[in-house]
Structures are given as C-alpha cells and as structure tokens.
Amino acid sequence: MSGPPARRSPGHGRSRSVVPSDHYRGHVSESPAERRMRFAPAPTGYLHLGSARTALFNWLAARSVGGTFLLRIEDTDLERSRPELVDVVFEALEWMGLDWDEPPVRQSARLDAHQEAVEQLLAAGLAYWSDPVAESDRDRTGGRAYDVADRDRGLGPGDGRAVRFRVDEAALGVSSVGWQDEVRGDITFDLEHIEDFVIRRADGSPTFFIANVVDDVYMRVTDVIRGEDLVNVTPKYLLLRRALGAPVDDLRFAHLPLIVNEQRKKLSKRRDDVSLLDYRDRGFLGEAMVNHLALLGWGPPDGVEVRTDPLAEFPPVFRIADVGESSATFDVAKLRHVDAEHIRALGSAHFLARARPFLEATPWADRFRDETFAGVAADVQVRVETLSEVPDLVEFLFVEDPPVDEGAWAAAMADDAPAWLGVLAERMPDWPWRSADLHERTSALAEELDVKLRKFQTPLRVALTGRRVGLPLFESMEALGREECLRRIGVALERLEDAGS
RNA sequence: GCCCCCAUCGUCCAGCGGCCUAGGACGCCUCCCUUUCAAGGAGGUAACACGGGUUCGACUCCCGUUGGGGGUGCCA
DSSP states (O other), X not given: OOOOOOOOOSOSSSOOOSOGGGOBOOOOOOOTTOOEEEEOOOOOSSXXXXXXXXXXXXXXXHHHTTOEEEXXXXXXXXXXXXXXXXXXXXXXXXXXXXOBSSOOEEGGXXXXXXXXXXXXXXXXXXXXXXXXXXXXGGGGGTTOSBOGGGGGTTOOSOTTOEEEEOOOHXXXXXXXXXXXXXXXXXXXXXXXXXXXXXXXXXXXXBOHHHHHHHHHHHTXXXXXXXXXXXXXXXXXXXXXXXXXXXXXXXXXXXXEOOEEOXXXXXXXXXXXXXXXXXXXXXXXXXXXXXXXXXXXXXXXTTOOOOOSSHXXXXXXXXXXXXXXXXOEEXXXXXXXXXXXXXXXXXXXXXXXXXXXXXXXXXXXXXXXXXXXXXXXXXXHHTTOSSGGXXXXXXXXXXXXXXXXXXXXXXXXXXXXXXXXXXXXXXXXXXXXXXXHXXXXXXXXXXXXXXXXXXXXXXXXXXXXXXXXXOSOHHHHHHHHOHXXXXXXXXXXXXXXXXXXX
C-alpha cells in the first residue's frame, strides 16, 4: 500500500510545491565566506532514517549560518540507480520539508571528471596500476588484497587491473592525517594504517573515494557533515584532496553520532524500520519526524523539545558544534509522543486534511462525511498519537452495524443494563439533541434510577459503538443523530431479548 | 587482530571545576480532574561504568581499565 501524501501545511516559510528536480533556489552566492553543505545520498529505493537525519542536520547547519544546502545523487552504481529510485529521495526530503538551493548534481553525469582525476594522479605518480592478489596468495603481501610492490612496477592498464592511490609517507611528505572535527574534536590517523585504496576499479568505474572528493571540490563544498561511520574514510578524503591540489584549509568536517536500535547497533535494513517514508505511511507527521530526528544528538538550548514548526524554529538556535558525540537510540515511544503533540496542535481543518488519506483507505470511505467527522474531530485529536489511529476511533459513525466487542458486551449488558436501555429508548425521543443536553438528561436519568453515571453510560456506549471505550459518549450521540441512536439501542434490546428467551 | 570513536536516569537531552543532596523530556507508577478512554494538573521511580591522578574542590580536566559502537571491500 502506498503511503498517503501527508503534506506540510504552507506557512513555514520554506515549503514549496513539488516538482523535485526544479526544486531549488536560484541564487548562487560567490561570496568567499559562503558555507556550502551537501547531502549526498545513494538512491537505494528508500531513504534510510540515518540518511534522513544527516540530511536534516546538513540542512539545519546550512540554514543556521546562512549557508547553501546542496544535493548530490550518488548514482554511479548503475544497477541500483533507476530514475524512480531517485524520486524516492526527493519525495522523502519533500516530506520532511527540506529544500535545496541549487540543482541536484548527478554523480553519474560526472564520470569524465572522475576519470580525469584518476589520470591526473596516475601522471603525478601518486597512483598506480595494481593487480589483485588471490586469497591463497595473501601471505606474500601480509594479508593484503594487493601487492605494494606494484607501486613501482610501472604497470599499465590491463585485465583485472585497478588503480590504487599510493599512501606513501615519503611521496606524500607526511606521516599522519588529521582534522579538527566540529563535533568530535581532534582525530588523527597514522598513514601506516591506511592501505593503498582503489580509486578506479578494474571495470573502469571510479570508486566512492575519488568520486566523492572530486564532486565535493566541484560543488565547492565547505562543510562535510555526515555519519560517524565515515570517519575512517576521511583521511583518504583528505589525502586525495591534497593530491589533487584542491584547497583543504577551510574545510570543516562534522561526523554525526550514529542512530542505533535498542541493541545499540547501527540501524539495519533487516531488523529495523529504517525507511523514512514508512513512518509517513504509518501515520506520522513529517514535522513530528523532523522534530524527533533533530532531538537525536542535539537539543535546543532552551530545552523546549516539541516545536510546532521545527524547520523554522530550530535554525536560529542550531549549532553543529553542539551536537553530541555518543550514539542515540531511535525511540519510537518518544516519536509517538512528539507526533501526538503535533497532531493536537493542528487546527481542525488541517487535522482532517492530514487524516483524510487514512480515512479514504478504509472500507467505509464512501460513507464518510466531513460534517459528521467535524463534530468529533477535536475529541479524536487528543486521543490519537498517529494519523493511522483515526479511522478506528470514528468507524462507528460511518458503518451501519459497528462490530461488537463481545467481552465489552458481556460485561456491560449484565444486571439492570437491559432495563436502563429500555428507559433510555423511551425517554430519548423527547430529548434535545445536543451533547450538553444529552449529558444533562442522561445524568438526571441515572440519578433517577439511583446509578452512577459512570456505570449507567456503559451499556449505552456499547449499544451505540460496540465498545466499552471510545470517544466521549454525548458528543458521539450528537454526531450519530437521534434516529440512529434509537435504532442501535433497538438492535441491542432485540439481541438481549433473544438471548434472554 | 588492527584502526577510529563513544561512555550522566531504561531512552533522548542539560551539566562545559564549586550554582549538583545532578536538571528537563519520553516511558513507568500514584493521586486529582472526569460520561469510558485520552488530554490536562500534582507527585514519585530512576543515572554521573570502574580505578588512578591533577586540583583547595571533580559529573565536569588527564591517564588507564572495562564496556559499547563504527571501520577494516575493486559497497557507499
């Protein structure tokens, strides 16, 4: 089932209509101080929760400093990069309400540039052709999948031969690489622990390492904000950048803590619900998701966690340096709470608009009526945590005979219940049909019969809704209408009679 | 194995040498309100991993241990 298109309401200042590929701001600042952050997802068919958080933090970082937020689709893996998969990325970002400032760059369109970079490194002697080393032959190379001796063999292109970057202290003139990470401080790697990594595969395709760097240089990225799982490739990134003669001094890195599951492991596609859009389909609001994601690894200085419009309210107080450094558990219970708060904050018209896709997916969609729903909308809002819970709460209003919870029936219809229903059926025809009046009349009747309203209302509720718990009774009665209430009481009475005889 | 990172309530976030008998949020528990259930209100439960330093003084700084995570691909 495809998800309902829950859309942000307009008015948060940055939302705009769809058409993803044209969805960018036209300005290109030439200011030297311009800060440029990018989100560079691979189109895998779904946007991973962790990626979504990375996108959000890049966006927040950009917006918080007046920088530029860029998009690059890393679609060089042709197999997994069909156009519709790219659309999923746009759709997900749209759902979160994130906008980007320049046309997205397709990595696949930049293959020539990547090749050129490889050639350049080859020509400079910083890269070399390398033959694979068979598994059985690894003791010769110290367990490595390549032979360092190839560095100086002067090999040329050949079957099965890849190009490796030469991580050589002498050639590079340094013995370690490090950087001042915006969130984690100093991080340093000794070159001796970095292998000669492949930058061009035997099939001619450039690897992530080279493509990533070349494209970042091309896009003039100044702030690399990504997941902690990429810290260990940063030395390679730096090495390549220097080797290519690209500026490195004003570069900033920020490695975000990973989002983990209850087992403290990195979220995995197999075990965890990692697809962002699945949460939309499960009834979560985009702004609630964004709100919750922002709270993983970061918190607003004033401590007010739930914001009606996080994309408007967070940028002014967001600072990438405030991001925490330990991994954060994705807690669905907390998400539900945040979502519930966002739902309650919705105006009733918006609430219906947001819930509509879920209502339309029900078997009784054709009998749904806006006016009827409006009568109880506010009562529904405070009782659901996600939009997908809405239909269940109002179903009784739109089906002829709501399913009866037998347990509730048995418990509610004992003792005097049948008699009460009988009296109710007698009196109700004369009652004014507004919830306040219904409340008053029912209370009075309960008092007359010397029962607590608390107890008295139960059989009535079960007769009307089939359940023991649900929306406030009198509001429900008003929405249902006198005729229908009397009819359902009649049905209940009949059933009681049948059972009794 | 090797490399890198992390370490405050069950979970998320505060604390950035004295304001901490450690604060807020979620969850959980109790009570109040109440037409059920919610929502709301008032309480409660619960943490500085351990060991050394540094200091007049450490949750806060340093070192180590332990624990956890990430990486170690011709994936990205």
